[in-house]
Amino acid sequence: MIRALLALFIVSLTLVGDGDARAQASTRPYRIYAITFRGMTDVEKGFQDYFAARRIPVQITWRDLNRENSRMSGFLEEIKRTKPDLVYTWGTSVTLGVVGTYDQVDPAVNITDIPVVFTLVAAPVLAKIVRDLKNPGRNVTGVFHVAPTEAQIRAMASYRPFKSIGILYTPTEQNSVVVVEEVREVSKRLGFTVIAKPLRLDANKKVTAEGAPEMVRELKQQNVEWLYLPPDSYLGTIAQKVVIPAAMAVGLPAFASTEQLMETGAVAGLVSRYHSIGQFTAYKAEQILVNKVPPAKIPVETLTRFALQVRMDIAEQLKLPPPLPMFNYAELIVPKPEPAQPAAAQK
Amino acid sequence: MGTIRVRFIIVALVVSFFAVGMAAFLNYFKYKSTISGIVKSRVLVIGRNVENSVQASLSVGMQFMELGTMNALLSREKASDRLIHGIDVFDQTGQVLYSTERARVGEKVSNSWIEAAARSKTTEWGTEAPDEYVAGISLKNNFDLTVGYLALRYSAEEVDRAAKVAGREILLASIFSFLGIALVAPLALIVVIRRFERDLRALEAAASHLEDRNEPAGPTGSAFDTAIGNLRSSLREANVALDDLRAKLDSVP
Amino acid sequence: MLEKNYLWRIYWRLAGVIMVCVVIALAVVSFFSHRVFDRELVPETEQKAATVGASVRALVLKATSYGIDFSQLYGVEQTFAEVFEENPEFAYMAITNTEGNVLFARGTEPIGARSHFRNPVVLQIAHETTELSKAARVGQQYIVSMPINDDGKPLGVLHVGIDAAFVDHVLLEVLLDVVVVLVVSLFFTLELLNFMAGARLASGLGEFARQVDRMRSGDFTATARIRANDEIGRLLRRIDSAIDHLNVRYEFLVGELQDKLRTATAQRREALKPAQDALEGISKRLRFGSAPEATDGDEMNLNRIRAPLFAFILAEELTRSFLPSYVNQLIVAIPGISPQVVIGLPIMLFMLIVALGQPYLGSWSERVGRRKAMLVGAIVATIGFAGTALAYNLYDLILWRSLCALGYAMVFVAAQGYVLDRTGHQNRAQGFALFIGAIMVATVCGPSIGGILADNIGYRLSFGVSALMSLFSILAIMRLPTTEVVLPTGKPTRGPRMREIMALIVNRRFMTLTGLAAMPAKVILTGVCFYLVPLYIVSIGNTSAMAGRMLMVYAVMMVLIVPLSASLSDATMRRDRYVSVGLIISGLSGLLLLLSDSFLVLFGVVFLLGLGQALSIAAQSALVAEHCQEEIRIYGNDAVYGVYRLLERLGNALGPLIASLLVILWGYQGSFVALSALVLFCGIAFTIATHGSEWQPAAPAHS
16 A cells, blocks of 8 residues: 555656646747748648647747748848747758858857757758757757668568669769768678669759669669669659659669658658657657757657558559568558548558 | 384475475466466457557557547457457556546556556566456657557456466376375385384394393394494403302302 | 494485485376366467467458458568567468468478368368357367458468477476476485484484493493483483493492401401402493483484574575565665665675674673574564565665574574584584584575575565574474583683784785685675676576576585585695685686676586685685684684684675676676676685795694
8 A cells, every 4th residue: 555655656756747847838838930941741730739739838930931041031030039939940951041050150140049949851960950969069959850771771671672772862962972871881781782873963063864764774784673762852853753753664663761752652661750750849849848958968869660651552563562561560552542541550 | 113214204295295385386387377478468469459550540640649540449459359358548647548448538547557567678568456467568659759558458367267277286186196105105215214124123132132141143234233243242241250250259158 | 433324324215215206296296287288278379379360360451451462462471470489389370272272381380281271171261251260280280270351252261380399398497497396305305304303313323322332441331311212212221221230230249249348257358359359350441330410412402403593594595596686676766876786785784784793692692592592583583584575665675684684693603602512622523514514405495496486476475485484493493402501611702802803904814815715705605696696697587496596506516515625625635725726716607608698607607606615615714723823822713713704704795795886887797707807816816825835734743
């Protein structure tokens, strides 16, 4: 009996922390200033859902950059005027616009005195937003969304084992170059070969889609078993029209590293669900707002579990059905026109 | 004869009682843990099915608090095994969110459940109440945050019944083999004891004839022959000396 | 020692017969258990197979619902492999189509499976739409079959094969514990033989042998002793009566002679002269009359200490293999102290109380009487055990364990005093052999049985068993003779004085022995056996029973090797060499964990540790007498040995502390290795330090 009481006491102690903060917060909602890059996405929905589920009152001011960097200065001015509790930034450009790179911060322009939580930044260190993921060291923290390269490779292998993979990438995008390097590293450990082909540059040193279908065919002739699509902005713009059709024509399955690439017609991909990313971002915001942890001490992280997505129609076209165990955990996508097969893996 | 024999036999009985008792104890508990392990893992198979559905729903952006199909799913899974009394899903405060019994929704679960879940190093946990066992799974979201717990309450009766049956049989087997020992061990022991007793008897016989003047019937082969020889010779020596004194006394009229 | 060897031969033969009977009985119990297991576990496992199968079937149906052709499913074998991983008792899984042809399979296919799958009765299953499964014995497996039916459209049959031998595996796991029970039974038998019959027999036969010797030396004095009514008692009575007859005859002759002399004339006196001479000759050679009041019977009383001591020590030893795990469960975070150290705290405190209490409890037990002191100690310890069983958290646990420690120290010291009181110079070694023997047998039986108990009935109930054992020892102590033997010397023993401790602590020769040999040996003993082994074993997912088995290996090594090394170290080699070799072997033991972290290696560790300790333990304390004669002359034997024992026991208390600190730094394995390395270093240092000529064995003239 005494023990039970004590346990109750301990449990209640651990809960008091949360409860107190919530009770205190209920008097005045936290004010969040959110800037998106291209309108509302699932990320924002997840962000709001999390606060609702945790019953944390927030008042969010939504602003959309709409891909026009010129609007940034107006937002910054508004932030400085309204002094919100937290700033939310979507994507690399918005985040850099608000906080600047760590080696070039201008307090007159950038936000330094208000905590900033970023989301959907593919490579925060490469973009010079933070120096160290575990220890941001400035008034900024956030969530990145690309699954670790090795996890992607393993996911690919669990769909169909392979000895060789091909990669198309934009040589001018440092992000992609780094990922290709990482894939090579992993290949040494797991024992497979990597054939990576950079997209061509035109006379102005601008990247071009020209020659991409030939490269895909070459890869197929070199006996690669998968075409890996790295988180590459330019590749994302040409995948659906150029790369995927070429791959499908020669029966080469494509594996996507982001949800956008997944939508271009890859058969499978290990991606972060935007909704989950949004929730995780809200969790980081909760740490700052409710638990009063300084952002400098909150690590920049990504999800621990990613969604393995499979396009069932593509799998059927390629005659590559997903392995049976995958039906337990994969998100099976059947394109819209098909009759309702809920994407959620309901039995 | 007898007291020593009885004592040795008592030792044999005590030791075999201990050994047989321990063996019965070990077998019984092994049986019980094996069978409850089998039943628990069977219940957890169903738990995993539920967990998979929850994960799938969470990763497409549904809220843990708002899983509309949950109660129906739980009822369906519960029906697949008659052993299961009920399935509950509760949050970290112990409040039931979904259940196969509508009345339980909103109630608090026993604190021992939350403790058991917290103690476990894996996502699986379990507790035992007298009438009902609980097997559970901790539900985690995409960033490894525990969002709630799944608890399958199942009948303790199945395990108890099996344990009772087996316990009775193991007990019977033990009693019979102990009785067997109680019959056989004395017989076997007597073979060894007899030699010991023969030695002792020879000793006693020799002692009873200590004062006979005649030489003994020769060595008995017992371990005490030398000792008895010594005894005899010292007695004889003393008697001879006294005889001599007697003779000397008698020689004087 | 005719009678001792004779008796042991009888014991071993009796024990042999008893063991054979026990083995047969255990075989019978195991056989019947197997039958029960088979009958009850198989249907239960079939049920589980049906549930697991249903889950696999749901997956298959989900895949086909996405339009994947049933025969074109990919990665089915992978799913089977995952099932096997979680359910090792499943040996085979297969999916057949409606004709019974195997489409997917994994595992060992039992003989006759193919024809079983094509059996029309089995194929009929595919057409079932209900939740049905059928089980059948096929070859060495039980095959559970269930339909894969898509809403009335039969697709095929799923088969799950259960290895029929899995019941054997379950029982094989019990077998290890049964072997432990056998070993313990053997020691138990010997101990009981000694307790039930031996004490009386040994003292009876000893009395007989002494009587024979007395008579050979011409001592025919009558002892007015009451003989027990058993075989030996009757034998002794016969001898008594023969002696009585002799005495009567002698008295009669003496009386007659004196009678005649008194009335005799001078001439007759002359004639009686030869008779008188003969009588004088007899008186010179032989003695008659009644013997002085017997003070002995001591030997028999000495033997009687063994049973209560054994029962009491057993109570404490039972807890060795699981105490740290129990503490771990009750742990309360103490700010500033790492949990690793906190777990070691109760053990440390126990050893410390025993170490510091012993010198003072010695004189106390002398004052109140050994029996009473033992009684008080056992009662205190019983309360301690009961309290430990019911402990609420770490704080009161420490209190209860302190009571246990206090009781332990009381009983230990009083029992030691009891032996000292009843032994003279010539049979003291024998008395202590008996004392050590009871303790050693308890260390063999205790931890292993305790581990088994803890695994099955839980830590608390196991402490309850300890309390019960301790209670038994109270009953046995009450049967000890109430009369105390007061030593004629009358000098009360005392604890060592501070001055002596300080003087000896800076004495190089003394500290070489104590600091480099005795203390490290104890540190590694308590650090490894009482702290690291129980915790490490459980931390790698093994059981307390396994920890108990490990500790049993150590104890068995001690029981086997100590008598051997004790007799050898007197004969063949310098004592300090034994200590060196023992320390170095102990020091190498933990280094084995550098090779592998498997628990089998741990067996090697305790084996070597037991070997090393057994080799050095007998020689160590003898070395003090051998090499510290100068110090003994100055401070006295008691003081030197008092300080030696005190420091040795402080080593006991330091063991868990050092081990736990090392765990914080380097983890369990690192702690094993570091502790061993420390002892290895001490062993080498000791070897070098004792290399010189001053450490040559003392000249025979000395001893």
